[in-house]
Amino acid sequence: MPKTISEQNLLRLIDTLVNEGKRVIGPKAAGTMTLYEPLATGEELNLGELPRRSAKETFFPLCETILTYERDREGVRVTDVDPGAIPETVLVAARPCDVAAAPVLDSVFSWDYQDEFYLSRRGKTTIIGLACARADDACFCTAVGLSTNDTKGSDLFLTTLTGGGYRCDVITDKGMALLAAHGGLFAEGDGTPAPLAEPALGKLDLEKIKQWLDNHFEDPLWEEIAERCAGCGACAFLCPACHCFDINDEGGEKKGARRKSWDACGFGKFTNHASGHNPRDVQPQRYRNRIMHKFKYYVDKFDQRLCTGCGRCIRACPVGIDIAEILSAIGTRDQGPGTGKD
Structure with a gap:
């Protein structure tokens, strides 16, 4: 049976977790x-609006040290950073669009290589999701197939009551x-949920979009979009699911x-080879890769989409590129002819 927690007790829960020595992350x-x-x-805790940046930084920091080195008369000492030192963490009041990205990131960071830094943070983090009211x-x-009260990725999930x-x-162990x-902070009961947010854009035909992408690696659309793209990377840095990194x-x-x-x-030099060759040396190729990665390549590889519909890329784009409009347009385009060569 569901439990309830008052607003005051939610704040007390945070205080208790902090006093226990846990790292508590939440909207602030x-x-x-x-x-x-x-x-x-x-x-x-500030629940007034969707945080500007996503919650992926909880598991995948903007920058992290993975080893240090020091040279002296005795030689060179290399010291690995211990992932075991990562603290127990509770992510509180994370929105469904942020939380749903965590299982998506899990796939790539535990696929052909076990990223011990990412996986240690994920393993030591308990996520309390919060349904969206606006x-x-x-x-x-x-x-993109989610909802404003989607529990994917959450361990506990909160829904505002009228x-x-x-x-x-409770979603997981x-x-x-x-x-x-912390059972003393919760009460038995259910309650009447407050109205949920209703995004203006309805469901897209994601299968149709995928079919078009399968067959249109070469298409004038990519140049049309990229004429505006500044290659600034704001969309990727704000996205809950983007995960490219450099070492x-x-x-x-x-x-x-x-x-x-x-x-x-x-970024223009993201695919630059040591030889000087760059297989994606112009912006249309780079923006094509962004869409293909999110709605084709990741689906082919992991049967998941690399987008949770948070809208941060739309809000932040300095030239007004709207990924939802692009997907809607792709969904209405003729399925052929084209080339799916990739």
Whole structure:
């Protein structure tokens, strides 16, 4: 049976988790924006708007050190960073479009190579999702097969009640463990859910879009879109599911570090080879890869889409490119002829 938790007790839960030494991440006011940031107290929780950046930073930091080196008279010492030192974490009040990206990222970071940094963070994180009560014109989660109360990726899931407080549904064993450890803050009951947000864009025919992409690797559409694309990478950096990264050694002769940092397939040098050859040397090829990766390649490889419809790329694009409009247009295009060569 579902439990309920009052707004006051949700804040107390955060305080309790912080006092237990856990890292608690949640929406927090940061100047004029809301961001997913570490919370020092429950009072810092800000549920007024979708955070500007996604929650993927909880598991996949913008930049992280994976080893350090130091040279002295004795030689060179290389020290690996211990993933075991990553703290236990609770991600609180994450929106469904952010939470649904976590299982998507799991696939790529545990496929042919086990990324111990990412997987350690994921394994040590309990996610408390929160249903969306509002949506703006950029939201399109329902168009890509999700919903504003989708529990995918959550361990516990909160739904706002009309009388105040939240219904709490247990989704996983992790969620059950957290609830059991803090049972005094929860009450028996169900309650009446408050109205959910309703994104303006309805469901897209994703199968039809995939079929078109299968057969139109070469198409004038890519040049039409890329005429506007600035290649700034804002869309990739804000996306909950984009996961490109680069690894660089930073420092000097005596000491330094090897770091993993975010990258983006929209950047001009992303595919630059050591030989100087660049197989995606113009922007139409790079934007094509963005759409193909999200709605064809990832589907072919993992049977999942690399997009959760959060709309951040739409809001942030400096030249007004709208991925939902692009997908809608693809869904209406003639299926042939074309070339699916890739």
